Amino acid sequence: MTDRSGTGRPGGRPGPAARPGQGRGTPQAGRSRSPQPARRIAYEVIAAVRESDAYANLLLPVKLERAKLPPADAALATELTYGTLRMQGYYDRVIALAAGRSVERIDAPLLDVLRLGSHQLLSMRVAPHAAVDEAVAQAASVGSRSGAGFVNGVLRTIGRTEPAVWRERVLAEARSADERLAVEHSHPEWVVRAFRQSLAADGREGDLEELLAADNAAPKVTLVALPGVGDDAGPDGEPTEYSPYGYRLSGGDPTRVHSVAAGSSRVQDEGSQLAALALVGARPIEAGERWLDLCAGPGGKAALLAAEARAGGAEFVANELVPARAQLVRTALAAVDPSIQVTELDGRAVGEAEPEAYDRILLDAPCTGLGALRRRPEARWRKQPKDVPELTNLQSELLDSALRALRPGGVLAYVTCSPHLAETRAVLETAVRRGGGRVRRLDARAALHGTRTPLPAGDSDTVQLWPHRHGTDAMFISLVTKVVE
Numbered sequence: 139m140t141d142r143s144g145t146g147r148p149g150g151r152p153g154p155a156a157r158p159g160q161g162r163g164t165p166q167a168g169r170s171r172s173p174q175p176a177r178r179i180a181y182e183v184i185a186a187v188r189e190s191d192a193y194a195n196l197l198l199p200v201k202l203e204r205a206k207l208p209p210a211d212a213a214l215a216t217e218l219t220y221g222t223l224r225m226q227g228y229y230d231r232v233i234a235l236a237a238g239r240s241v242e243r244i245d246a247p248l249l250d251v252l253r254l255g256s257h258q259l260l261s262m263r264v265a266p267h268a269a270v271d272e273a274v275a276q277a278a279s280v281g282s283r284s285g286a287g288f289v290n291g292v293l294r295t296i297g298r299t300e301p302a303v304w305r306e307r308v309l310a311e312a313r314s315a316d317e318r319l320a321v322e323h324s325h326p327e328w329v330v331r332a333f334r335q336s337l338a339a340d341g342r343e344g345d346l347e348e349l350l351a352a353d354n355a356a357p358k359v360t361l362v363a364l365p366g367v368g369d370d371a372g373p374d375g376e377p378t379e380y381s382p383y384g385y386r387l388s389g390g391d392p393t394r395v396h397s398v399a400a401g402s403s404r405v406q407d408e409g410s411q412l413a414a415l416a417l418v419g420a421r422p423i424e425a426g427e428r429w430l431d432l433c434a435g436p437g438g439k440a441a442l443l444a445a446e447a448r449a450g451g452a453e454f455v456a457n458e459l460v461p462a463r464a465q466l467v468r469t470a471l472a473a474v475d476p477s478i479q480v481t482e483l484d485g486r487a488v489g490e491a492e493p494e495a496y497d498r499i500l501l502d503a504p505c506t507g508l509g510a511l512r513r514r515p516e517a518r519w520r521k522q523p524k525d526v527p528e529l530t531n532l533q534s535e536l537l538d539s540a541l542r543a544l545r546p547g548g549v550l551a552y553v554t555c556s557p558h559l560a561e562t563r564a565v566l567e568t569a570v571r572r573g574g575g576r577v578r579r580l581d582a583r584a585a586l587h588g589t590r591t592p593l594p595a596g597d598s599d600t601v602q603l604w605p606h607r608h609g610t611d612a613m614f615i616s617l618v619t620k621v622v623e
């Protein structure tokens with residue numbers, strides 16, 4: 139066992155080395171100064187995620203923009219925020235051991251500070267004195283003097299022992315293989331089980347650890363160059379492996395990329411591009427077709443579909459229930475065609491209102507979002523197993539409505555950014571069964587014939603993308619048609 143401080147705290151359960159105010163080097167400095175801007179911003183975002191269900195990927199850029207941080211500090215704030223939110227489950231186990239109490243018994247703001255400090259000590263290898271001093275300053279600014287002393291004590295205890303030793307101690311407490319994976323890779327156990335089942339259905343159960351690890355790696359920013367919009371040269375960056383319109387940036391702020399500023403390219407995961415392209419590639423476009431994106435907000439796939447519809451002479455309509463998100467769809471579509479109609483209807487009513495009105499429909503359904511954990515690190519802690527049945531009911535109702543709105547012979551893409559089987563195959567299979575022969579599955583893999591390199595073979599007519607295999611979000615893509623009678 140390595141002891142980084144040389145103070146010799148031997149193995150076994152680490153005790154609460156420093157109780158409030160008892161720690162070595164009680165934080166005098168921390169009380170008199172503010173935390174560094176990058177750490178302050180990371181703390182504010184993490185606290186807002188906890189207190190008001192904020193989305194880190196939306197709030198952080200706003201705060202960075204306002205603070206006008208230099209690029210290196212902005213990168214630090216990003217790593218601190220995302221890294222801490224991702225690994226929160228693992229850090230809580232370490233904190234509980236170091237504090238000698240369960241994390242439920244620690245004040246929430248102080249726990250946020252401890253998680254942020256743990257990330258620096260355990261994953262970023264920041265020098266312990268720097269990480270602890272900053273955390274103490276943060277604790278003093280959000281809590282009491284005794285709270286700052288408590289943070290000082292707990293983080294000093296964590297910093298005295300090597301990360302690998304903490305890992306061993308934490309894993310030694312796991313009571314099952316799934317709990318061990320959940321703790322080590324900082325995912326809720328129910329998500330680990332859902333991934334295991336979904337991978338097994340895809341014949342890849344052995345990939346589970348690889349998938350969990352991939353969820354914890356920051357993805358490179360991917361852009362879509364909207365076909366026929368603006369500069370045909372496409373954005374700077376490496377072409378992605380599959381989507382003919384995808385580019386991967388090596389780093390930097392995507393809003394500074396010329397084509398992004400001009401509106402002809404957007405940040406969009408390659409999996410989302412493929413989902414839209416499966417609907418486009420299902421059959422040749424005939425001029426005059428009518429297309430609908432039933433749940434379009436914030437408009438990423440809608441923009442790509444609108445560009446493809448325009449190129450093929452089809453009419454495109456977008457719908458989004460939530461008015462603020464419908465507004466985002468309008469903004470997303472403005473560079474393609476500002477005259478596109480964006481309605482704000484409940485998608486469940488569209489089938490009845492407009493039966494057999496559309497030739498192609500995208501239903502990118504509201505879902506748990508478990509396939510996008512790389513980019514939305516806190517989503518794993520936000521969703522609960524009890525959310526799944528509510529979502530699958532909504533998905534089924536939306537799919538039934540979309541099928542009613544589909545013309546016989548038309549194509550419907552049912553898509554989720556979740557690989558959870560209840561949200562993917564089960565919803566699809568129920569709809570096909572209920573269709574009683576009128577609803578037929580199409581081959582979504584075959585519809586993706588225009589990729590830069592062929593997708594790896596699969597034994598299903600649906601496509602389940604995976605972060606560890608395809609470098610995309612874990613998007614599920616399926617296609618159905620309504621039989622002409």
Ligand SMILES: C[S@@+](CC[C@H](N)C(=O)[O-])C[C@H]1O[C@@H](n2cnc3c(N)ncnc32)[C@H](O)[C@@H]1O
Pocket residue numbers: 410432433434435436437438439440457458459460463483484485486502503504505555
């Ligand atoms: C997965 S997101 C769609 C993402 C979008 N396709 C994109 O690429 O940007 C699902 C959307 O469905 C919307 N939604 C939820 N319930 C709905 C309903 N009953 N009718 C229409 N839209 C709904 C949500 O507000 C959310 O914006």
